[in-house]
Amino acid sequence: MTYLSRIRINPLRSPSRNLLGNARAMHSIVMHGVPGDATGERILWRLDADNPHRPWLYVLTHTKPDWTHLIESAGWPGAEGEHAHIADYRPLLDKLRAGDSYAFRVTASPVQNTKAPTKLTQAQKDRAQERLDAAQTTGRRPRSLRLGHRTAAAQMNWFTERTPGWGFRIPATEIEPQVPGIELDDSLASEVLIRNRQRLSFGHGTSRSTKHPVVIHTATFEGRLEITDAQRFTEILLAGIGPSKAYGCGLLTLAALPAA
Structure with missing residues (x-):
């Protein structure tokens, strides 16, 4: 079985502020929503905080979860209404067909692997030097350095170039004709946009943090x-899509398109 959960988060509570500002802390509390040992289960989650006063947490699990601990510490435990909605994901999966269209959202971590990095931060330079030193010690070739794409254009290219391998395509925009004298770039010529961009930074929780x-x-x-x-x-x-899934990336969710 697979379950998609949606949980209301109260941003005014102190534990909530810690979760909303630290992907590592959010990962930890999400993992505690699955009974037993969840280390062998791929859990995907995404925080949608378009409205900072009403953030929503989405979680995809293969085991039916219990979000009581999250509601009590970071939700509205005494308020009316549904605090966490848990839906069976199988009916959606069973009806997917080639040619079907959906609205979608996904938060991803666009990256590149390179052996000739440029414009590195000091931390990235330190990591690159550590890998070079390790390679010289072992006699092996240096490993590629994984770097995050930092511009919107590079992030969009990363996404659109990979959609064929993910089993879907982004249709061309239906805005016709184009404004005379103005050419739309690739990011504007298809039915996808970047809604939000962030740089997340947090410690490992170890001596290297x-x-x-x-x-x-x-x-x-x-x-x-x-x-x-x-x-x-x-x-x-x-x-899920791309790396950093433990930190809120990769969960792609679907919704029905509005009626024409």
Whole structure:
């Protein structure tokens, strides 16, 4: 079984502010929502805080979760209404077909692997030197350095170039004709936009946390997609997109398109 949960977060409470500002802390409390040992289960989550007064947490699990602890510490435990909605994901997965179109949203961590990095921060230079020193010690070739894309254009290119391998495509925009004398670039010529971009930084929770904090550049993509390979697309929905999944990246969610 697979379950998609949506949980209300109260941003005014002290524990909530810690969770909202620290992806590592949010990952920890999400993992505690699954009974037993969750280390062997791929759990995807995403925080949607478009409205900072009403943030929502989405979580995809293969085990039915219990969010009582999260509601009590970071929600509205005494308020009316539904605090956490847990839905069986299988009905959606079973009806996916090639050619179907959906509205979508995903927060991802666009990255590149390079052996010739440029414009590095001091922390990245330190990491690159450590890898070079390790390679010289072992006699192996230096490993590539994984760097986050930091511009909107690079992040958009990262996303659109990979959609064929994820089992879907982004349709061309239906805005016709184009404004005379103005040419739309690639990011504006398809049904996708970047809704939000962030730079996340937090410690490892180890002795290395001060010297080498975790730094993630994220982008939230949303728009319209068309399924081209239902089997591959289903795999992507369950496994997530890109790296940094433990820190709120990779969960792609769907919604019905508004009626024409």
